[in-house]
Amino acid sequence: MYNSEVRGRLITGDKSLGQISREIIAPIHAKTPVWWYFAVLVGLIMFGIGGYSIFLTLTKGIGMWGVNNTVAWGWAIINFVWWIGIGHAGTAFSIFLLILRQKWRTAINRAAEAMTVVAVFCASLFPLMHMGRPWLFFYIFPYPNTRGPLWVNFNSPLFWDFVAISAYLLISASFWYFGMLPDFATIRDTAKSKIKKTVYGIFAFGWTGSSREWLRFEGLSFVLGGIAAVLVVSVHSIVSTDFAVSVEVGWHTTIFPPYFVVGAIFSGFAMVLTLVVIMRGLYKMNDFITDSHIDAVCRVLIFISLIMGTAYLTEIFMAWYSGSQYEIYMFFHNRLTGEYAFQFWAMFVSNAVIPQLFWFKGMRRRMWVVFVISIIINIGMWFERFNIVVTSLSRDYLPSTWASYSPTWVEIGFFVGTLGMFITGVLLFFRFVPMIAISELKSVAKFDKQRNENLKHNDHE
Amino acid sequence: MKLKEEHEKHAVTLYPEVEYKGHHWGMAVDLSSCTGCGNCSVSCQAENNIQVIGKEQVRNRRIMHWIRIDRYFSSDAENPEVFHQPVMCQHCDNAPCENVCPVSATPHSDEGLNQMAYNRCVGTKYCVNNCPYKVRRFNWFQYVQNDEFDFASNSDLGRMVLNPDVTVRSRGVVEKCSFCVQRIQEKKIKAKVEGRLLEDQEIQTACVQSCPANALVFGDMNNPESKISKYMKNERNYHLLEELHTLPSVGYLTKVRNKKA
Amino acid sequence: MNKDYILGVFKDEESLVSAFDKVKEKGVLPLEVYTPYPVHEILEGMGNKTRITYAAFFYGVFVAIGILSFLTYAASISWSLNYGGKPFNSFPSFIVVTIVATILSITILTLLTFSIRSKIFPGKVPEIYHERATDDRFVMVIDKKSMGANTEAINSIITEYGEIE
Numbered sequence: 001m002y003n004s005e006v007r008g009r010l011i012t013g014d015k016s017l018g019q020i021s022r023e024i025i026a027p028i029h030a031k032t033p034v035w036w037y038f039a040v041l042v043g044l045i046m047f048g049i050g051g052y053s054i055f056l057t058l059t060k061g062i063g064m065w066g067v068n069n070t071v072a073w074g075w076a077i078i079n080f081v082w083w084i085g086i087g088h089a090g091t092a093f094s095i096f097l098l099i100l101r102q103k104w105r106t107a108i109n110r111a112a113e114a115m116t117v118v119a120v121f122c123a124s125l126f127p128l129m130h131m132g133r134p135w136l137f138f139y140i141f142p143y144p145n146t147r148g149p150l151w152v153n154f155n156s157p158l159f160w161d162f163v164a165i166s167a168y169l170l171i172s173a174s175f176w177y178f179g180m181l182p183d184f185a186t187i188r189d190t191a192k193s194k195i196k197k198t199v200y201g202i203f204a205f206g207w208t209g210s211s212r213e214w215l216r217f218e219g220l221s222f223v224l225g226g227i228a229a230v231l232v233v234s235v236h237s238i239v240s241t242d243f244a245v246s247v248e249v250g251w252h253t254t255i256f257p258p259y260f261v262v263g264a265i266f267s268g269f270a271m272v273l274t275l276v277v278i279m280r281g282l283y284k285m286n287d288f289i290t291d292s293h294i295d296a297v298c299r300v301l302i303f304i305s306l307i308m309g310t311a312y313l314t315e316i317f318m319a320w321y322s323g324s325q326y327e328i329y330m331f332f333h334n335r336l337t338g339e340y341a342f343q344f345w346a347m348f349v350s351n352a353v354i355p356q357l358f359w360f361k362g363m364r365r366r367m368w369v370v371f372v373i374s375i376i377i378n379i380g381m382w383f384e385r386f387n388i389v390v391t392s393l394s395r396d397y398l399p400s401t402w403a404s405y406s407p408t409w410v411e412i413g414f415f416v417g418t419l420g421m422f423i424t425g426v427l428l429f430f431r432f433v434p435m436i437a438i439s440e441l442k443s444v445a446k447f448d449k450q451r452n453e454n455l456k457h458n459d460h461e
Numbered sequence: 462m463k464l465k466e467e468h469e470k471h472a473v474t475l476y477p478e479v480e481y482k483g484h485h486w487g488m489a490v491d492l493s494s495c496t497g498c499g500n501c502s503v504s505c506q507a508e509n510n511i512q513v514i515g516k517e518q519v520r521n522r523r524i525m526h527w528i529r530i531d532r533y534f535s536s537d538a539e540n541p542e543v544f545h546q547p548v549m550c551q552h553c554d555n556a557p558c559e560n561v562c563p564v565s566a567t568p569h570s571d572e573g574l575n576q577m578a579y580n581r582c583v584g585t586k587y588c589v590n591n592c593p594y595k596v597r598r599f600n601w602f603q604y605v606q607n608d609e610f611d612f613a614s615n616s617d618l619g620r621m622v623l624n625p626d627v628t629v630r631s632r633g634v635v636e637k638c639s640f641c642v643q644r645i646q647e648k649k650i651k652a653k654v655e656g657r658l659l660e661d662q663e664i665q666t667a668c669v670q671s672c673p674a675n676a677l678v679f680g681d682m683n684n685p686e687s688k689i690s691k692y693m694k695n696e697r698n699y700h701l702l703e704e705l706h707t708l709p710s711v712g713y714l715t716k717v718r719n720k721k722a
Numbered sequence: 723m724n725k726d727y728i729l730g731v732f733k734d735e736e737s738l739v740s741a742f743d744k745v746k747e748k749g750v751l752p753l754e755v756y757t758p759y760p761v762h763e764i765l766e767g768m769g770n771k772t773r774i775t776y777a778a779f780f781y782g783v784f785v786a787i788g789i790l791s792f793l794t795y796a797a798s799i800s801w802s803l804n805y806g807g808k809p810f811n812s813f814p815s816f817i818v819v820t821i822v823a824t825i826l827s828i829t830i831l832t833l834l835t836f837s838i839r840s841k842i843f844p845g846k847v848p849e850i851y852h853e854r855a856t857d858d859r860f861v862m863v864i865d866k867k868s869m870g871a872n873t874e875a876i877n878s879i880i881t882e883y884g885e886i887e
Contacts, residue, residue: 017734017758017858061632062584063601068522070595072586132584132599132633139564139583142796150565150581151796155805155815158563158585163819167826174833181842185856186758205837206846209856211768214760216840219774223832227778227825234821241818246591247557247705393590397702398548400531401595403522442858443759479807559806569804708807 011107011288017442020288021186024436027283028187029196035282036431043423050417053410054129062132064410070403071393075411076130077242078385079418082267083123084165084239085260085381088232089268090116091172095229104296106440107288111279112272113176114433118425119271120169122418127161129414157241164238171231175224181207182217182439236264243388249326250335250392253318259311263381266304266351270377273297275426277371279435288436294370298358301377309352326397339404340391343383350380468704478708479554484659485573485710486640487682488666489692490547492716494676497545501668501677502526505549508641508667510627512604513612525598527638528668544716547677549668550575550596550638551701551709558588558597566635573682573710574640582634589635593702596637603632640679641666661687682710727753728869728877729852730862732884738860739763741883745864748872748879753863756855774839778832785827790820852887860884 015023056064067074090113097105128134140162142152152159184204191197207213240260243251273294280289319331335344354376357363364370395402429435505511511525518524528549534541552575559567559575566581567588589597605614613619614629623629626643630636648664661680669677680689692698697714730745730752732738738757742764745752755764797803798810837843852861862880869876880886 018854021758021857061602062586062599063518063521063523063632066521067586067601069524069589069598070522072589072599127585130586132582132586132635133631134583136583139581142792148801151801153560153562153565153568153803153805154793154797154819155560155808155812156563156587157561158587160815160818160822162563163826164822167822167829170826171829174829178833178836182758182856185848189850189853189856201848202844204848205842205844206848207842207856208848208850209756209758211755211757211764212770213840213842214757215765215768215770216772216774216836218760218765219772220832220836223775223778224829227782227828230821231825234818234825238818238822242587246561246587247593247707248590396595397593397705398531398595400529400548439759476807476809479804553806555807557806559804560808562805565803565805569806571804 011290011441011445015287015445017445020442020445021190021438024285024288024434024438024441025187025190027430028432028434029191032431036427040424040427043420043427046416046420047424048417048420049413050415050420053413053417054125056410057129057414058134062130064408066405066407066411068403068405070396070401071390071405073130073389073393074405075407075415076126078382078389079415080123080126080130081239081260081385081389082382083119083126083418084168084236085264085267085385086271086378087116087119087123087168087172087268088236088261088264089272090114091168091175091228091232092265092268093272094175095225095232098225099229102296103444104293106444107290107293107436108272108276108297109440110176110179110433110437111275111429111435112268113172113179114429114435115271115275115426116172116268117169117176118422118429120165120172121425122422124165124169125418126414127158127165157238157245160238161242164235168231168235171224171228175228178217178220178224179437179440180433181205182209183434183437185209186438187434233261236261239264243392248392249324249396250319250330251388253315255311255314255318259315262304262307262311263384266301266308267378267381269297269301269304270374270381273301273370273374274378277367277374279430281367283430283435285436288441291365294367295364298364298370301355302358305352305355305358305377309348312348312352330392330395334395335387335391338391339394340387343386344391347380347383347387350376351384354380465699465703471704472706474706479569481571481573481683483572483683484681485683486552486645487573487680487689487693487710487712488549488552488640488669489678489689489698489712489714491676491678491692491714492544492546493714494674495545495547496674496676497530497532497543498673499530500671500673501528501547502530504667504671505638507622508624508627509639510623510629511636512600512610512614512630514602514604515610515612518601523599523601525600525604525636527596527598527636529596542718546701546713547668548594548596548701549711550640551594551707551711552638552640553707553709555706555708557591557593557705557707561587561591563587572645574642574645575637576642577635577637577639579628579630579634579636584633584635586635593705593707598636600630600632600634600636605629605631726866728864728866728880729887730864730880730884731852731854731887732860732862733858735761735860737883738862741879742767742862744879745862745876748875750864750868750872750876753865753868754851755863756851756861758856758858758860761860772839774832774835777835778828781831782824782828785831786820786824789823789827790816793819 065074093105093112094109128137131137140152181204184200185207188197188200188204237257240256244253244256246252276289280286316331319327354373390405394405505528509527514525528547531546531548533544536542556575559569564581564583566578568576570576586599589599604610644666645664652659666679669679678689678692680687682689682693693712695714698712699715700709700712730741746767793816794811802810851863852859855861
């Protein structure tokens with residue numbers, strides 16, 4: 001089997017296997033730091049604002065939002081697509097890098113998968129709450145009923161979306177959880193306190209690390225990895241069909257599925273970068289998440305950023321080349337200039353231009369630069385979704401129906417609430433779950449060792 | 462005329478168009494007759510229990526009228542020529558709104574009507590977005606028996622004017638022009654009881670009935686002798702945004718102006 | 723010692739694999755080997771086979787056929803509705819749901835299979851031979867009875883590479 005060459009050290013500081021477990025588990029056994037409580041409090045306050053916004057929406061109606069007869073989808077759908085995009089990083093990270101046999105993924109994939117689960121959960125709230133009657137959401141299940149039975153519309157992209165999002169949430173959560181079983185067992189066996197032993201013992205599902213378990217575990221990872229790769233590509237393609245299947249100007253394009261998938265991976269990797277930089281800073285994981293790991297993610301981002309830029313230009317070119325007056329109006333009079341030109345250029349600059357700074361090694365080495373650019377990419381990707389959802393709807397076919405859209409504080413509060421939920425979720429992950437896949441890291445530790453021995457060998461000769 | 466031929470040349474389809482064997486309801490608007498008086502909007506509002514939503518919600522672009530009158534201005538800005546166009550649900554045979562509803566709340570009837578099942582609607586609003594004519598209306602709030610909307614439907618007396626043949630919609634559902642389906646059914650049942658065929662012009666929707674200029678015509682497009690069939694065959698007839706191939710059941714007879722050359 | 727097995731405890735992968743091979747040469751197969759991460763030589767050497775990938779494949783085949791037939795039945799036989807003039811049997815748009823729902827079903831069924839076959843489930847009390855087997859020790863469990871005449875030889879192999887506990 002072909003293994004790609006391991007570039008750079010995967011773990012710095014020549015750690016023994018025992019050290020690896022101890023250092024990664026340390027935050028779980030250590031006393032909870034004060035900043036953690038503070039950050040959780042901030043997260044919960046934001047979550048509270050979101051809860052109140054949801055309460056208002058549920059009791060009074062969607063009219064509490066800024067959406068109208070023309071722009072019927074507003075921030076809710078923008079944020080839904082944004083979160084789903086971020087949620088693509090985890091699985092993309094694990095799966096694509098697994099397929100490409102990139103050993104460096106082992107240090108980051110756990111955090112990326114955790115982020116995926118929380119982000120997809122945040123995302124799933126939006127389609128539910130943007131419904132006029134969310135208490136009847138179960139109508140979307142094709143369940144046998146006494147009304148005929150009346151089934152659902154299998155042609156509707158929203159039905160595809162519903163199936164895809166539920167599948168993605170369940171699969172990414174189980175992929176993440178089953179990957180953690182051996183690590184929970186490690187915590188169980190190394191913990192001193194009785195409570196921890198019991199709790200993590202339950203989480204570990206009785207894992208012992210026997211060869212029989214490992215054999216099936218490997219089989220399982222192989223199967224899940226293989227099909228999840230299909231899933232990552234299909235889920236965001238399906239999200240893109242929410243737009244591409246419609247007749248709206250600027251939505252009805254065949255470029256959307258690949259464009260959305262790449263965009264999702266782009267925003268997801270950026271969010272991983274944000275998270276990993278924070279993780280390194282707060283938990284001193286520099287030995288496991290080395291500079292070369294950050295460097296690798298930055299290089300990936302340059303590449304994806306170029307694809308994004310190409311996609312934006314292709315869209316504009318196709319609008320002109322199509323000769324359709326609606327498309328030409330949409331791009332040249334409504335997006336590039338016009339009421340929402342700021343959002344368009346914010347998207348273009350932060351997704352296609354600013355990430356190009358990563359060509360410079362100095363930029364990739366400075367953690368604060370990496371952090372700031374990763375945040376800018378996330379904001380840029382949000383504007384991309386704004387640009388797609390709002391500009392197309394606000395100026396479509398008949399000028400008599402043109403309308404502008406601006407959000408109300410309820411919509412903004414809802415978004416803030418999901419941000420709070422994300423922060424809280426990630427903090428709980430930092431505190432209670434091994435944030436790096438211990439067993440996987442141990443299995444790649446030997447590559448460093450061989451390398452060291454080779455180096456020694458060469459020295460002697 | 463040239464434009465129309467051009468459009469028809471491009472009208473290709475991947476799958477066969479649905480045939481309507483019984484009735485195929487349609488409407489035509491003679492734009493030469495339309496004066497833009499707004500009677501159709503008002504009578505529709507009375508017939509179909511359309512709620513009054515107040516100034517603020519109108520300002521928020523959330524009107525509920527099932528038929529609206531679009532105005533187009535041409536020539537001189539100081540003294541423009543005005544062109545009125547009533548736009549209601551076009552009951553497209555290839556309706557973009559129907560495909561996208563996940564819960565089957567808006568399928569197409571065998572008589573060519575674009576139906577709306579309020580009870581089934583969960584309010585995803587995708588149909589509102591995907592309608593190129595933007596004729597679908599959403600109940601953003603509870604407009605009936607709600608003190609925040611203290612208009613016609615907040616008192617017992619006010620609710621006495623509601624039409625008992627038409628559902629009052631709750632918040633969170635989408636509604637739109639139904640071609641006065643309650644009137645169609647009433648007349649169909651009457652004809653059936655009397656054991657005869659429906660006569661042309663027997664069914665009149667609220668807007669058709671109230672139009673002072675007789676600009677609106679409603680009828681069965683499958684009946685070659687009906688007035689609507691003749692309107693549809695008229696060379697002035699065109700469909701709104703017909704290049705989208707939505708196959709609307711509403712035709713517009715283009716406005717003819719007598720102008721000096 | 724009243725236990726009926728011995729534990730060979732090793733500090734790294736290479737010693738475990740070397741000891742394992744030598745023990746096998748003596749015609750003795752360890753009862754079980756516990757490692758902190760999967761060691762492929764051991765997985766092969768233990769002679770166990772997993773059919774989980776075949777199981778997953780067949781789940782996929784059956785589920786995909788099942789879902790596609792359900793969609794076709796529901797949309798074109800049970801209660802066909804005209805959505806925007808599309809044919810009742812809109813096969814291309816059924817593929818989308820079929821793919822995703824198949825993936826979901828494969829995952830759930832394969833996880834269940836894994837759980838049942840490996841006896842990994844919440845609330846299971848694990849049988850722990852050596853506390854550090856999930857941390858940094860590689861543990862080989864050998865049945866005393868199976869060693870028979872080779873007891874001395876195996877003991878010396880283990881002590882050569884690791885320790886007996």
